[in-house]
Amino acid sequence: MELLLAIFLTVLTGIVAIAFYYEHPKAEIPHEMSERQKLYALHYCMNFGLGLATFLDKVGVISEVHLLRVIMETIPPLKDTRLLIKDLRFERVKVRIYQLKTSNNSQRRGILYFHGGVGRLGSIHTYENVCRYLSRESDSVVVSVQYRLAPEHKYPAAYEDCLNATQHFLQHLERYGVDPARVTVCGDSAGGNLAAAVSQTLAGRADLPRLRAQILIYPGLQALDFNLPSYQQNQGVPLLFRERAAFFALLYLNGDALHMQEVLEGSHIPPDMRLKYRKWVSPDNIPEEFKVRGVKPLRPTDFIAEVYETVKRFCEPNLCPLLAEDSVVHQLPESFIENLTCEYDVLRDDGLLYKKRLEDNGVRVTWYHLEDGFHGIISLYDYCGLSFPSGKRGLDRVVNFLKSL
Structure with a gap:
């Protein structure tokens, strides 16, 4: 022994x-x-x-x-007697619904929350504290969506689950006492990507209540350029390294991470397509104050057609919302991009680029930047003593925005 x-x-x-x-x-x-x-x-x-x-x-x-x-998922949250919490299914999609037991509002705000976890990890259980806080502090009905994860379920499984859950909720708002004029989609990291994609898909729908807002918390919105200033400056900053960002994007797309090095170098996008999207995905669109920590000019890499064939769906807006056409973007509800545009986050510039796109199309943006934030900081709220003050500050800004709706 x-x-x-x-x-x-x-x-x-x-x-x-x-x-x-x-x-x-x-x-x-x-x-x-x-x-x-x-x-x-x-x-x-x-x-x-x-x-x-x-x-x-x-x-x-x-x-x-x-x-x-x-x-x-090993650490269960403490009980909260103020909230009514139910596990349900919206058709085939598992959801968890949070709402205050006592409320002065006959019609409350509704929030669909898509958790982070790079499309591979995370669940309604790991985001229990975040969703409880949002429901409790903003007096909202929060629907946390358990979408399917990669690599078992590749794109577009997660997107389809989030879209179906959102449509179901919008069709049954009366049942949950939710005001049809105050429904928001919200997500962090991979969940921010899904919130943006769902919002774009529903933007032109006349048969459903129009979404009031989209709250995007350090979202990943493109996979064309892993060498933007934020990827260079924060490539080794936890919790999301530059290499891991590409690795998880490939897992989400294909279920494997083949050709990761070529994708990091930029060999996966044809020159004509890169030129087409340069007006939206370019370091030139990043404000100069975000380049002061240094940006290295990179030499052009050769395009590899074989790699493109394996990742060409990266150019689909449902996977990379930053690439949506202007005709879609200008129909979007107002946005709160709390990309905690985290200063020390590889995905910072995805949020900054999307902010510019929205503003260029006349969409009002409420933006908040956490100067000392890093990727994943919101998900650590009230989690085993691992909370960071700036994460709580960012979460409170989300709550304040919701209260303003």
Whole structure:
């Protein structure tokens, strides 16, 4: 028994060592960021989980993605007696609905929340605290959507689930006491991508109540250029590295990450298509104040047709909403882009570019930038002591925006 315990501890120590020495040095947390040591600790814990999951997957104990999902859902939230919480299905899509037990409003705001997790992780369970807070503080009926995840379910599965759940909710607002004029779609990270895509799809629909707003929290909105200033400046800042952004985008699209290096270099987009979208996806459209931390000019890369054939759906607006035509964009409801445009987030510039597109098309944008924010900061709210003050500040801005509707 003692021998087995010694072997187990040795293996565990090896996993920790791999996680620390292989992953931890990649982290590049700027000195300007507040609570740097706390972020380093969080990064280290995440890499330990990744190392453990990878090891157990390779020895055939449990798949990596399944273990990571289990780990993320091991800490149940405390009970909240102020809220009525129900698990339902909107047709085939599982949802969790939150609303105050006592409310002075006969018709409340409605929020469809699409969780983050790079399209591969996250669930209605891991976003319990965020959705409770939004419902409680803004007196809204929150519908948290459990969409299908990659790599088991590739694009467009998640988009279809979010669209179907939204349509179902809009068709049955009376049942939940929701004002048809105050329904918002909201999401962070991959969920922000889904919120933008759903909003675009419903923009021209006359048979459903018009969405009042879209709240996009550090959304990923394009996969044409992984070398925008924010990708360069924040490529090693947790919780989302530049390489991981491309890796997860490919998993979501194809279920695998083949040709990741070519996608990072930009060899996956034909020259004529890159020229077509340059008016929307270009470092030239990023305000100069966001380039002060440095931007390196990159030499053009050769286009590889074989790679394009495997990723050409990256040019579909339902996957990359930044590429939607102007005729769609100008019909959108007002937006609150809280991309916590996080200063230390590789996806910062996706939010900035979409903000410009909306404003250029006459769509009113309420924008808030977290100077010391990083990717994923909202999802850490009230989570095992890992909250960051700027994340709470960003979440409160979302609440204040909702109250203004």
